[in-house]
Amino acid sequence: MFCFSLPMIKIVGYVFDSQLSYNSTMAQLTYLEAIADALRFEMRRDERVFMMGEDIATYGGAFKLTKNFHEEFGRQRVLDCPISEAAIVGAAIGAALNGMRPVAEMQFMDFVTCGFNQIVNVAGTTAYRWGLGVPMVVRGPSGGGVGANPFHSRNSEAWFAHASGVKVVCPAFPADAKGLMIASIRDNNPVVFYEHKGLYRKIKEEVPEGEYIVPLGKANVIREGKDMSIICYGSAVHFALAAAEELSKEGVSVEVVDIRTLVPFDEETVLASARKTNRVLIAHEASLTAGFGGEIAARIAEKAFEYLDAPILRVAGYDAPTPFAPTLEKAVLPNAEKVLMAARKLMEY
């Protein structure tokens, strides 16, 4: 087990060096503002795009992400719905089959379970069975670390990665969140889009204004290194970057690969990094067993085994619901400290 006596590493302060070349003007936006910017941009550009969800119009959403949207786009395109996730997702599928590009909000991604049948059995099988696209995005806040209890903290992305026929997106940065959201809305397949609520207002960065697309299925090497790779996504990217910064002081050069989307999975970039650094640590906030990290580890073991100098390690959530009390939550969820400990262990192997 990891020792908790180390001083907490702050998630601020690392150097964020994006590989992306921006050719438009920039604005400093939070993760939440960047997602709202993407939704607004697409709704202005394409009248087929509309939103469905609970408390999204008048109230502006539980996190105020769609604040004032209904004033610009009207209540039909920012549709307040009853507490009926199956109906919200189901109706979004029906609208998508009839020429629209709906964005269905889950007030918390935990409640996607109530629309699970629609996503997995209807949307996820439609391309395969009918040859028809279901251009629908199901989006909402996921993740823990904010004292929100077992029912407002879940990281369920691996369920949909396992479903076949559903794309799964987990951005870690404001600019990526915007670019991936626009790409998701324009995709002709169902996309489940995980927004980490802990990142909503925590991080701010320069986000390109106007049209900005980050294609689905392209991992991002956020930080180049030569001694080990941390493959991660979502909140864990920030733990990895903080750990990498700390490790650099110890003379360890860490490469951080943010996979950004689970489906499609950018195997090529991940394998290239594993072959380059020869040591791999995988980190995600979701619980360990049957988490997406297991899939990443298996792909590396199958295809880059002869390049590895050490076993692949994983840092993930403990196999338990996300608890309420801060002490318990800290024990269950991964953090920068746990990533750092695992990274040191990996280097010592």
Next chain:
Amino acid sequence: MKLKKSDKIPPIKPSKRLTNDQRISMFRFMLQAREFDLAMQRLNRQGRAFGGVYSQTGNEASSVGSAFALGEKDVLFPMHRNIGGHFVFGQDLNTLMLAFLAREGSLMRGTDGTGHYADVNKRIYGNISHLGAMIPVAAGFVLASKMRGENVVSMTYIGDGGSQTGEFHEGMNFASVQKLPFILIIENNQYAYSSPNSVEFACKHLSDRALGYGCHGETIDGTDVEIVYDACWKAAERARRGEGPSIIETVTMRMRGHAEHDDFSYVPREELEYWQKRDPIDRYQNFLLEKKILTMDDITAMRTTLIEEIRAAIDYAVELPFPPAEEGLKGVFVD
């Protein structure tokens, strides 16, 4: 359903909206559905149809009368006992047989079977096996039409069993709140697999639920095709006027097991006899003969032609191979 032994079979209640040509057309679709059903049962016994074969015998009036009431822009989300609706919406026998027998050229490439296909040009969107799932989907389809200012009605179906799902409730409530031009036909055919109505629900009529949703609801004789047509025609008119969805419960009987493997020994003989006397095709045939709209010779000729057409479709389909194996590895996503 409680049976009254002395219950007389009421005469067909003619619709004022139907011409005799339309009546003949509806009767032909009902016969076609019945003969298609008998053909599938034979193919199943012969081992030439695999997977589930779900008889719709007893359901012809509900399926044909409801679909026949829709207009040329409306969309149909049929369920597994609604083969009649596929015919009403212009589906051809070869297309259906390829889908049912999973042969090369099936609209579903062999990925799925029965009436689960979609044919966008014919405005048919099949169901999935999770009953109730298509209720919000069919509602959402016309939410889109409504947003674009198009006057399109969607119709889907559910049974006395599927009416107990959560998606039934969420979908009907959503459609009612949004006042969507949507019609739900509850085909109460007495049994959900082996479970009688008494196991499934405690309300008097399934259409009573409409009161709770604030939409129109009624329970009708599901073995009288003209009553079904009339109720659905009115429901479609209300929908077009912006008055929201309707729940129409058609009461009929599933005359065979859930699927062909099921001997339906749990159904009391007298119950089957009761419903046998109310066979929707027999009832309509008697009406058409009495009103001299068709002669027995006409009907015999019609049936002969339909059987020949179905045989031709079977001959066409069984000669074709199953889809090539690599199809199974394609198309999980669209471009």
